[in-house]
Amino acid sequence: MRAALWLMGLFAVAVTAALFAGNDPGTVTLFWPPHRVDVSLNLFLLALALVFVTLHLALRTLSAFFGIPKQARRWRLQQRERAIQSALLDTFSHLMGGRYIRARKSAELVVSLEESVAASGEALAYAGRLRTLAHLLAAESAHSLQDRSLRERHFRLALDHAQAREAQEMRDGVQLRAARWALDDRDAAKSMEWLDLMPQGASRRTVALRLRFKAARMASRPLQALEMARLLTKHRAFSEVAGKSIARGLAIEHLNSAHDPVQLQRAWDDLEHAEREMPDVAMQAAQRLLDQEGDAATSRQWLLPVWNMLQQQPDALNLAQKVRLVRTLESGFGSAGQAPEAQWLARIESAQMGNPRDAALQYLAGVVCMRLGLWGKAQQMLKQSLALLQDAGLKRDAWRALAVMAEQRQDAAGATEAYRQALAEAAKR
Numbered sequence: 001m002r003a004a005l006w007l008m009g010l011f012a013v014a015v016t017a018a019l020f021a022g023n024d025p026g027t028v029t030l031f032w033p034p035h036r037v038d039v040s041l042n043l044f045l046l047a048l049a050l051v052f053v054t055l056h057l058a059l060r061t062l063s064a065f066f067g068i069p070k071q072a073r074r075w076r077l078q079q080r081e082r083a084i085q086s087a088l089l090d091t092f093s094h095l096m097g098g099r100y101i102r103a104r105k106s107a108e109l110v111v112s113l114e115e116s117v118a119a120s121g122e123a124l125a126y127a128g129r130l131r132t133l134a135h136l137l138a139a140e141s142a143h144s145l146q147d148r149s150l151r152e153r154h155f156r157l158a159l160d161h162a163q164a165r166e167a168q169e170m171r172d173g174v175q176l177r178a179a180r181w182a183l184d185d186r187d188a189a190k191s192m193e194w195l196d197l198m199p200q201g202a203s204r205r206t207v208a209l210r211l212r213f214k215a216a217r218m219a220s221r222p223l224q225a226l227e228m229a230r231l232l233t234k235h236r237a238f239s240e241v242a243g244k245s246i247a248r249g250l251a252i253e254h255l256n257s258a259h260d261p262v263q264l265q266r267a268w269d270d271l272e273h274a275e276r277e278m279p280d281v282a283m284q285a286a287q288r289l290l291d292q293e294g295d296a297a298t299s300r301q302w303l304l305p306v307w308n309m310l311q312q313q314p315d316a317l318n319l320a321q322k323v324r325l326v327r328t329l330e331s332g333f334g335s336a337g338q339a340p341e342a343q344w345l346a347r348i349e350s351a352q353m354g355n356p357r358d359a360a361l362q363y364l365a366g367v368v369c370m371r372l373g374l375w376g377k378a379q380q381m382l383k384q385s386l387a388l389l390q391d392a393g394l395k396r397d398a399w400r401a402l403a404v405m406a407e408q409r410q411d412a413a414g415a416t417e418a419y420r421q422a423l424a425e426a427a428k429r
Contacts, residue, residue: 077122084113091137100141107138128167132158172202179211188219206237222254251281261294277305279321287328296332323391326364333371359388375405396425
């Protein structure tokens, strides 16, 4: 199609020339004393066009001739750039393949080739970034070989080159690698220092949050690690299940770091609402408060969301969690001067009546009745719970409570039998 259009265009030009140039009577007279030259206008225009084309080609030829040195320099620069790119690809391939010595040598070759380009008077637009990347790769290879002195030397060079204006975007990457290397060296404080030097925007990136999370775990800073875990879960770096599991473990670790009721209350206030409602976290906080002789009413207040969860969703807690909840409440009710409040008595009685087949609730109700001196009702509930209890520890304590009440009634035979059953359950554990 294109050839046909060209052919039609040539025909049009030929027809136009024949119509207008064939019958042109114009004449051009050139005077060169004592001569006079008369030529047709068409011949003069044709000669003028030939002179223009000849001069244009001559100038093009001279420009190409004088541009040979520049073309030669450009060709040499292209060859060096290709060599640099090839060495850089070799560095990556060797590093990915675990050939760290070869990777380091290839990275050093990149640096030497770039220096040769600079020494020749040429300048690559990306020279700063190239040098930074080459030194960083050499440092990574030396780190894999556990050659810290060589790693530090290349790292310092990479950091220096990253200060240049055209390579500042590489500085964040250099600092992140330094933080990761510090973690590999088990130096959490140094890793934190590098992360703190990063700009605020860069420090909020997922990779930086992961490094800060690992550094906080390594430095035994559960609260800081918990804050990072929250952000990582929010950014979907952790799944919801994994994030909740990590937050639960860190929250318990943070609570365990408290050594008195005041510190424990402060640690509890540091937790978010969702973390306080986690059964394991709430029970650990309540039990630790009781172990530190804190306020039992406060411990029960912390356990209230877990208790409500148990009432609304009986299957929300597994057997071990349910037993621990009962144990924690029992410890609070057994504290000196910490008689159960009327609200809790109503809650326990309502739960026991609503689910009479739940042995743990029967046991708890029996213990509360025993604390209040309601011996008959306590004995009835404890005996009912024995047939259904699956936890050997609760069975043992139920028999022990029955033994104590038998002694109060001066029933020696009943007390002896209850103690014997308690010993048998203790032997099963």
